[in-house]
Amino acid sequence: MPKCKFYRECQSQAVTQMQHTNMPLCKTHFLRYMESRVMKTIETYKLINFQDPDEKVLVAVSGGKDSQTLLTILHQVLKNKVPMEALYIEIGISPDSYSHDSEKVAKQLCDDLGVPFHVLNVHDRVGYDMDKIHQLGKILTRGKSRSKNKRFRGECSYCGLFKRYYINFFAIHNGFTKVATGHNLTDEATQLLSNFFSVDTELMSRAGPSTSRGVEGLVDRIKPLFYIYETELILYSYYGNVPHLPTECAYAGDSPMIRVKRSLEKVESFRRGTMMNMVRDFQKQLRPILSKTIPEEKQAVNKCKKCGMTTYLEVCSFCRTENRLREDLQKYHIIEES
Ligand code: SF4
Ligand SMILES: [Zn+2]
Ligand SMILES: [Zn+2]
Numbered sequence: 300m301p302k303c304k305f306y307r308e309c310q311s312q313a314v315t316q317m318q319h320t321n322m323p324l325c326k327t328h329f330l331r332y333m334e335s336r337v338m339k340t341i342e343t344y345k346l347i348n349f350q351d352p353d354e355k356v357l358v359a360v361s362g363g364k365d366s367q368t369l370l371t372i373l374h375q376v377l378k379n380k381v382p383m384e385a386l387y388i389e390i391g392i393s394p395d396s397y398s399h400d401s402e403k404v405a406k407q408l409c410d411d412l413g414v415p416f417h418v419l420n421v422h423d424r425v426g427y428d429m430d431k432i433h434q435l436g437k438i439l440t441r442g443k444s445r446s447k448n449k450r451f452r453g454e455c456s457y458c459g460l461f462k463r464y465y466i467n468f469f470a471i472h473n474g475f476t477k478v479a480t481g482h483n484l485t486d487e488a489t490q491l492l493s494n495f496f497s498v499d500t501e502l503m504s505r506a507g508p509s510t511s512r513g514v515e516g517l518v519d520r521i522k523p524l525f526y527i528y529e530t531e532l533i534l535y536s537y538y539g540n541v542p543h544l545p546t547e548c549a550y551a552g553d554s555p556m557i558r559v560k561r562s563l564e565k566v567e568s569f570r571r572g573t574m575m576n577m578v579r580d581f582q583k584q585l586r587p588i589l590s591k592t593i594p595e596e597k598q599a600v601n602k603c604k605k606c607g608m609t610t611y612l613e614v615c616s617f618c619r620t621e622n623r624l625r626e627d628l629q630k631y632h633i634i635e636e637s
Contacts, residue, residue: 300312300313300314300315300316300323301313301316301323302323303323303324303325303328304322304323304324304328305324305325305328309325309327309328311325311326311327311328312325313325314326314329314538315329315534317332317531318528318530318531318567318571318572318575319528319571319572319575319576320572321571326538329534329535329538330535330538330539333372333527333531333535334372334375334376336526336527337372337373337376337523337524337527338376340508340523340524340525340526341376341521341523344507344508344509344521344525345509346477346479346508346509346521346522346523347377347381347477347521348476349380349381351476353474353476354381354382354476354477355381355382355383355384355474355475355476355477356373356377356381356382356383356384356475356476356477356478356479356521357383357384357385357386357466357469357470357473357475357477357478357479357518358370358373358383358384358385358386358414358478358479359385359386359388359462359466359478359479359480359481360385360386360387360405360408360409360416361387361388361401361405361481362387362400362401362402362403362404362405362543362544363401363481363543363544364532364533364536364541364543365481365482365483365524365529365532366405366480366481367404367405367408367481367536367541367542367543368481368524368532368535368536368539368541368543369479369480369481369523369524370385370408370409370412370414371408371412371535371539371541372523372524372535373479373523374412374414383414384414384415384416384417384475385405385409385414385415385416385417386417386418386419386466386469386470387401387402387405387406387416387417387418387419388418388419388421388461388462388465388466389402389418389419389420389421389422390421390428390429390458390461390462391420391421391422391427391428391429391430391431392428392429392430392548392549392550393430394549394550395546395549397544397546397548397549398429400544400546401544402418404542404543404544407542408541408542411542417469417473419465419468419469421461421465424465425621425625426634426637427624427625427628427633427634429454429457429458429550431628431633431634432454432457432458432624432628433454433550434633435451435624435627435628435631435633436451436453436454438631439451439627450627453552453554454550454552455550455551455552455554457620457624458550460616460617460620461617464608464615464617466478467517467518467608468608470518471516471518471608475518476518476519477518477519477520477521478518478519478520478521479520479521479522479523480520480521480522481522481524482522482524482525483524483525483527483528483529483532484524484525484526484527484528484529484574484575484578485528485529485530485560485563485564485574486529487506487522487525487574487578488563488573488574488577488578489556489559489560489563490502490506490556491503491506491577491578491581492559492563492577493555493556493559494506496559500589500592501593503581503585503586503589504586504589504590504592504593506581506582506586507525507582507586508521508522508523508525508526508582509521509522514600514609515600515609516600516602516608516609517609525578526575526578526579528574528575599611601613603615603617603618605618605622606618
């Protein structure tokens with residue numbers, strides 16, 4: 300490894316070279332550089348309004364490296380400039396004690412940093428959890444290809460929907476103005492390419508460091524790690540001693556999305572900076588054009604007839620999905636009829 304770019308100051312050898320610029324950095328300068336890039340994203344896209352006395356950030360933590368690193372970096376760069384708390388959604392994944400251990404490691408970091416930690420238990424709300432949904436999936440997809448099964452969309456799809464809904468629900472009911480999530484550049488590039496493959500211009504137009512739409516009842520979701528590669532997060536968690544759960548969720552599977560991600564990583568390995576250029580240039584050049592193409596009626600906002608939460612539909616997608624799942628779970632005697 301060459302010398303650190305700031306060798307005169309630190310007299311250290313580099314431990315890594317930046318993915319998109321090749322800049323060599325020692326451990327200390329790497330950690331500081333990552334933090335400064337996250338702060339730059341926050342400032343450039345005005346993700347947090349430091350002038351607003353009501354601004355209050357909820358960090359969605361899962362115990363994984365992304366959200367644990369996000370919490371650590373935000374704690375470092377925000378330095379109490381804005382109130383920050385953390386929420387863990389207990390979704391009920393029991394193989395390898397996954398949910399139990401995830402909660403423990405997330406709580407440990409919050410305690411170490413002095414960040415208030417909250418838990419919302421999905422089973423307490425709906426009467427079932429991911430283990431039950433997984434059981435249902437096994438029945439509904441028996442002998443069939445998962446990707447072609449219309450009745451079961453895969454564990455991650457339900458898990459994501461439940462988490463998004465309850466994070467927003469908790470934030471709304473507890474006065475948070477922003478929800479920060481650990482989505483990183485690799486996630487964003489993968490999503491963008493995947494949406495491009497299906498020519499989903501509406502989803503593409505929504506991709507950005509903030510989902511801010513100024514809609515009452517939908518708390519703005521912000522992604523401070525938007526321009527940080529997943530590989531850089533792994534290094535940050537290693538050099539910064541960020542505690543996180545090293546094991547993978549047993550329901551992760553080999554989704555099409557993961558295959559797109561692997562392909563992109565291959566391209567990145569011989570064309571350094573591909574993901575960065577793709578996401579950054581999309582944000583600057585294409586997204587403003589695509590945003591203008593969304594029809595007005597898709598932007599109309601309602602209150603869900605079932606749960607009262609804000610939605611673009613009559614009944615929100617959470618309630619529709621939850622209802623369908625409940626019917627199937629009862630039909631196959633995985634849960635009792637209520
Ligand atoms: S891998 Fe899928 S099911 Fe497991 S925690 Fe992540 S989103 Fe949920
Ligand atoms: Zn250095
Ligand atoms: Zn609803």
